[in-house]
Amino acid sequence: MKIALVHDFIKEYGGAERVLTVLTEMYPNAPIYTAFKVEGSSAAKAFASQKIVESKWAFLIKRWNLYSPLRFLIPLIWRSIDLSEYDLVITSCSSYIARGFKVGEKTKVVAYCHTPPRFLYGFETSVDWQKYWWVRVYATIVNHFLRIYDLWSSERVDKWIVNSINVQQRVRKYYRKEAEVVYPPILVKELIKKSEKIKKSDYFLIVSRLVGAKGLTEAAMAAKHLGFELKIVGEAVGFSKVEEELKNLGADLVGRVSDEELAELYAGAKGFIALAKEEDFGMTVVEAQACGTPVLAYNGGGFRESVIEGKTGVLIEGVEVKAIEEGMKKFEKIKWNRDEIVKNAKRFDKETFEKKIKEAIKQLTDQNA
Numbered sequence: 001m002k003i004a005l006v007h008d009f010i011k012e013y014g015g016a017e018r019v020l021t022v023l024t025e026m027y028p029n030a031p032i033y034t035a036f037k038v039e040g041s042s043a044a045k046a047f048a049s050q051k052i053v054e055s056k057w058a059f060l061i062k063r064w065n066l067y068s069p070l071r072f073l074i075p076l077i078w079r080s081i082d083l084s085e086y087d088l089v090i091t092s093c094s095s096y097i098a099r100g101f102k103v104g105e106k107t108k109v110v111a112y113c114h115t116p117p118r119f120l121y122g123f124e125t126s127v128d129w130q131k132y133w134w135v136r137v138y139a140t141i142v143n144h145f146l147r148i149y150d151l152w153s154s155e156r157v158d159k160w161i162v163n164s165i166n167v168q169q170r171v172r173k174y175y176r177k178e179a180e181v182v183y184p185p186i187l188v189k190e191l192i193k194k195s196e197k198i199k200k201s202d203y204f205l206i207v208s209r210l211v212g213a214k215g216l217t218e219a220a221m222a223a224k225h226l227g228f229e230l231k232i233v234g235e236a237v238g239f240s241k242v243e244e245e246l247k248n249l250g251a252d253l254v255g256r257v258s259d260e261e262l263a264e265l266y267a268g269a270k271g272f273i274a275l276a277k278e279e280d281f282g283m284t285v286v287e288a289q290a291c292g293t294p295v296l297a298y299n300g301g302g303f304r305e306s307v308i309e310g311k312t313g314v315l316i317e318g319v320e321v322k323a324i325e326e327g328m329k330k331f332e333k334i335k336w337n338r339d340e341i342v343k344n345a346k347r348f349d350k351e352t353f354e355k356k357i358k359e360a361i362k363q364l365t366d367q368n369a
Contacts, residue, residue: 008096100153124213185353195267195291205269215275266291290345
């Protein structure tokens with residue numbers, strides 16, 4: 001089969017890009033079609049060896065981060081991409097929709113959905129532009145038409161695959177589609193090997209892009225108030241002011257690190273903190289567990305699927321300092337079993353992802369043979 005991959009855009013390197021990395025390993029000859037690519041960015045460097053084809057609107061929307069303000073162009077961006085020569089298109093879709101491109105009569109489209117666009121359906125986003133009245137007016141008008149396009153483009157998908165039960169419910173609610181859950185690929189075996197001999201230290205760890213809706217400032221405030229050491233790994237992106245807020249709180253910002261350094265930080269941490277209220281899945285929470293590190297997470301979103309209460313972590317009901325303090329007290333009382341924590345992470349191994357993706361695609365292509 002002639003296969004193409006589609007991804008929202010090539011800019012920051014996060015969880016969605018880790019999934020795309022594995023897809024490129026599975027289908028090394030498949031080019032990546034995308035809205036735009038930012039040269040020199042972490043994602044561009046990660047996919048430097050891949051053939052990347054940008055939309056004809058890339059020259060405009062990637063300048064000065066205009067891809068968000070000019071989101072009304074999304075239908076034109078994807079319609080400008082012609083994939084009719086391909087037998088199979090696998091789209092890694094989330095915030096920028098990444099659907100609605102041109103396909104042929106025999107082209108089959110598989111959507112690996114990280115989430116329906118959060119800004120269209122009332123979920124918290126990385127930058128709270130809605131606090132400005134003029135943005136609310138603009139968003140009300142533009143988002144109405146984008147929701148129509150989002151629903152229309154969802155009808156052009158032959159097979160829906162989602163990264164969690166959490167997102168499966170969203171796809172059912174907003175698109176009226178049934179989706180198969182295939183958890184994202186975590187390099188569990190590699191992380192276990194890298195972390196086996198590393199001794200625990202007394203710090204807590206967060207790994208996240210420095211954006212809003214991740215609970216980063218709340219965690220930093222709690223660390224300052226309660227007096228525990230907190231390290232935050234990740235890079236600032238877009239228009240977010242979170243990095244500045246964290247610096248003002250005296251947070252220990254580690255920045256972006258290599259995979260080897262990250263494994264050491266995971267393994268050396270006393271605990272891993274994840275406070276996003278509506279996380280789609282949360283790959284870093286599983287990565288921490290693969291390194292034998294228990295988790296303190298907000299009781300919501302995908303964290304409910306990857307953290308076993310009292311066995312591999314503690315789930316808390318809020319992100320304010322008092323809730324974190326209560327969670328910490330519970331966390332400190334538990335005698336954590338590394339083997340049990342690592343065993344839970346193995347459910348999300350990369351090999352399982354690859355096997356299920358191939359099975360889903362084979363099932364689709366066999367039906368239409």
